[in-house]
Amino acid sequence: MADDLTARSTSTGAVAATPRDARAADLAPARSAAGAVGGQRRRRRSVSSNARKRLEIAFFVAPALALFVLFVVVPVVQAVRYSTYKWNGLGPMDDFVGLDNYTQALRDTVFTDAVMHNLIIIVLSIIIQLPLGLAIALLLNREIWGRTALRVIIFVPYVLAEVVAGVVWLMLLQPNGVIDAMFDAVGLGGLTQLWLGDPDVALGTVMVVLTWKYLGLAIILFLAGLQGVSADLYEAAQLDGASWWQVQRRITIPLLGPTIRTWGFLSIIGALQLFDMVWILTGGGPANSTMTMATYLINQGTNRSLYGYASAVAVILFVISLIIAALYQYLVLRRDNPQAPKPRKAKA
C-alpha cells in the first residue's frame, strides 16, 4: 500500500518534470529488453519511472487478474475445500469428513466405470480419428474441384453446438428411426440395434456420434498442417521416382508430426471433460453404460445436492486430467520444442 502511495506522488512528480526525462525513462525498458536477448542487462532507471511503470503494469494486468482470481482460482480452491465436507448446499458447511468423499468415490463402481469410459473414449478417438482423418486429409490435399467448399463442409459438425448436434442425432437414432430405416434400405435390417437403449451398444453409438462431430476438426487441422509442407519437397521426391504413398509416409506424415500431436492434445482434453453430448443423448444411461466423469459429477452434485461429494469427484477429474496432460507433455509434445529459449509452460 505504502509503496503505491509513494509511487503515485513520485510519478506525478515525474510527469511534471521535463518531458525529456520521461522520454529517456521510457526508452529504457525497450533497450533493456533488447539487451536481454543478447544476454546482458542494464539497470539504470530512475525511481520515478520504476514506480510509474509499476502503476502501468497494475493498470493493464489488474482487470484480467481480478477476473481470473475471482472466477477461476477461488472456485478451484473452494472445490478442494468443499471436497472435505459433507454438505447439501442449503445449510452451513460444518460436517468435516476428511478424505471420506474421495474414498467413497473411488469405491463407487459407477464412478470408476465412468473414468474407464473416459479413457476408452480417449483411446478410441485417437485410434479412429487419427488414421481416418489423416487418410482423408492426404487424399484431399490436392487441387480438386470444390476444394474450398469441401473444407467448409467438413468443418460444419465441429462448429455446431454439441447440444444441437445431439438433439438431431437423438432423433436419427430413435428405434425405427432414420438410421434403422437406412440399415433396412441397404439390406442390413438385421443389424439394427437399440442404439441408445442397449447398455452394450450405447457407448459405441456415442463414440460414432463423437467421431462425426470431431473428425472434421482433425481433417481441417491436418490440411492446414499440410499446407505448411513445402511443395518443393514433393517435386524433389517425385523426380526421384518415389511413389505417392512413399512420399506421404516418408515426408508428409513426419512433417505433420507437430500438427498431429497438437490435435491429439486437444482431443484428449476434450474427451476428459465430455459432458454435453452424453447428457443430451443418454444422460449417462442406460444402466450407467455411458456415464462419464462429468455427467457423474453433475448427477451427484446438482441433481442430488451432494456438493461435497461432487467436489471430490471434480478434484479427482482434475488430477486425472493433470496426470494425463503431464504425461502427454513429457512423452509427446516435448519433441516439438526441444531447445526452446525460454522455459516451457505447462499447457492444457
Place this chain on the structure above:
Amino acid sequence: MARNRVLSAVALTAGVAMLAACGGGGSDTAAEGSDSGDNTITWWHNSNSDPGKGVYEQVAKDFEAENPGVTIEISALAHEDMLTRLDAAFQTGDTPDVYMERGGGELAAHVEAGLTKDITEDSAEAIEKIGGSVAGWQVDDKTYALPFSVGVVGFWYNTELFTQAGITEAPTTMDELYAAIEKLKAAGIQPISVGAGDKWPAAHYWYYFAQRECSEDAMSAATTDGDLSDECFVRAGEDLEELIAAEPFNEGFLATPAQTGPTSASGLLATEQVAMELAGHWEPGVMQGLTEDKQGLGEKTGWFPFPAVEGGEGDPESAMGGGDAWAVSAEAPDAATDFANYLLSDEVQTTFAENSMGLPTNPAATGSVADPALADLLTYRDEEASSVQLYLDTYFGENVGGAMNDAIALMFAGEASPQDIVDATQTALDNE
C-alpha cells in the same frame, strides 16, 4: 460464512466496475424472480399441453380480473423439466411464488431451509375442505401446501388389446398378471411399457412389491427409522426379478423416457403399441397430449390396481401413490397465498375435474370428473383402497430416493441383485 460475504462484496464491486467499464451496462436482465414488484406472482405448473395449459391460463386470467393489479406469470413446463428447474430454484433461493410440492422428505428439507411458507392460517378454509389428504404436506402439524390432486398408481391398460388377446378379467394376482402377459405375447402384443430411462417409473414396481411383501411394522421401520433389515425387502427384489425375467417390457425400455414423445412409455400406451403401463393418475392427461387427436386412449382406457402377491405380509388392498400440492414460497407476496387458495376453490377444482386433469381433493368436485377412468380411480382411492402409501423415493428425499432408484433401474438392466437394492438404499440412509 463471514469469508463468503467478503468475497461477495469484492465480486460485486468488480461486477459493478465492469458494468461501468463496458459502457453503462443496461442488460442486467432477469434478476427479478422472487421480489419483483409486490403484485406479480410467478407460477410454475406441469400442464404444458391442452386442455390443462389453456385451463390454467384462463384460471390465471380470472384471478387477475378479480384481483386488480395482480399479474400472474405462468411457466407451463414439462414434468421432468419442471423438476430440474425447481431443484435449481431451491438451490438458488429463486423459487417461484406458487409451485408444486410432492410432500415427504423433499418438503421437509425445503421447510427446514426456510423456503416454503407456513399457510396453516391463511389457507385454513381450503385445508378443512380437503380433509385428510393434506396430512402428507404437513410438517410438525403445520401445513405447507395444498394438495390439489392425489392419485394412486396402478396399471392403465388398453381394453381393446386385452380383449383381442383373450383376457376377460383384469388381473388381481401376480399369477393372473403373468397369465395375461403370456396371452398378450401370444397375440403378438407387447405387454407392458416402462420408462426405465427416467428410473422412477421402474422403481414404482419395487415400491409396490415392497408394499405387498412387507408387514406394516417392517414398512414403518423403513420409513421412520431408516431400517431395511427385514427380509421382505429382499423378497420384493426377487419378485421384481421374476417379473423382469418374464420379459413383459417394451423393446428398449432401459432408455425409454416416462412421458416425453410418442416413443416414451406413455406414448407407447397412447399409440396402442403396448397393452398396459404402471402409472399414476396423470396418465390419461399425458396420453391426451401425446396423440394427434388429443384423445389419448379415449374409450379404450382401463385401469386395475397393482395385483396381490401371494404370501406377502402387506395389505393387498393398500395403494401406493402421492400427489401434487400448491405451495407458496417463503418470500412470495400475500396474493400468492390467495391464488393458491383460489386454485383449491370449488370452481377451479370442478373445472380441473371436468377436464380430467387429475383427481381433485375438494369433495365439491368429486362428482364432476368427466373421464370415466379417472372417476373409477377416484372411487377406488376414496372407497376401496385401505391406505395410500407415499412413493418411497418421495418419502426418503432426493438423495436416498435417488440412490434407491438407481439401484432398481440397474436391476432392470440385469446388473443388480435384490440384495444390491437393499444395500444401496441402506447405505444412503445411513449416510444421511
Place this chain on the structure above:
Amino acid sequence: MSAPTFTPATGRPALLEDPPPRRGKGFSGGNVAIYAIALIVVVATLGPVIYAILGGFRSNPQLAADPVGLPDPWIITNYVNVLTSPEFWRYALNSTVVALITTALVAVFGVMAAYPLARYDFKGRGLLTTVFTLGLLFPLTVAIIPLFLMIRDLNLTNSFWGVALPQAAFSLPMTIVILRPFLMALPKELEEAAQLDGTSRIGFFWRILLPLSGPAMVTVGVLAFVASWNSYLLPLLILNDPAAQTLPLGVAGFSSEHAQDTAGVLAFTSLAMIPALIFFLAMEKRIVNGLQGAVKG
C-alpha cells in the same frame, strides 16, 4: 502528432500467417476415387444436418410414415411457427448478448494483460505469466460446483453476467497464451520510434499496439465467441429462468417439451443452427489458427 505507421507484415508470428497458395504443384489429383471419397465425406458430414432442415419442411405424419424422404408436400408452417414465436428470438438474443459480453471481456482484458507480459521487463513477469498459463489446466467442469454456489451467493443467477464472467475468466488463459507471443513478435523499433515522438507507453498501447494486434484479437475473440455460443453446462446450472436462457438450453428444452412434434423440433433445431453456421464457417480460418496456436503457444 501523427502516429507512425508500420506495415504489420514484419514480424508476424507464424500461427496467423496464411500459407502461400500452392498451385499446380505436388500431386495433381482428379481421379474418380478421390471424388468418390470426397462425396462420401460430404454426405456423412452433412447428412444429419440436411435431414434436420428437410425434416422441418415435413409434417409429423410424413415423418412417421417414412423417416427418410423428401417433403411432399413442402410445409413451411413449422418454420413459420418457430420464427413467429417470441421464445426463439429471445433465446437467440440471450445467446448473442452473453457471447458478446464474454467476447468483449476476454478481448479487452486479455490484450491489456498480455501487453505488459509481452513487452515490459519487470520482476514477477515470469510468475504472472505462469499463473495465467496454469489456468489452462483447469477446465470449467472442475470448478462448476463452487461456481454454481458462488454465482448464487452473488445473486447473479439468471443474469447474463453470471454466465459471461466465469466464461470470460476461463477463456483468459488461452487468450493470453495466444496474444503474448504475438505482441512479443512485433518489432522493438515500434516502441523506440514512438518514444522519439514522445508517446507514453499507455499511449503507445492504445494508438499503435492495439490496432496492430487486430488479427490476433479477432482470433481470440472468435474463439471466445464460439465457446460461449455453444456452451451448455454453465448456462444449464445458472440460467433456470426461461426468460434468460440461451439457445442451446432452448433447443434442449424445446425438444423435450415438444417431443411429440418431431417436425417442429427439427425446424427449431435447424433454425438454431443457421446463425452459428454462417458466422463460424466465415471464421473457419481464425478458429483453426487459434486452436493450433493455443497448443503450440
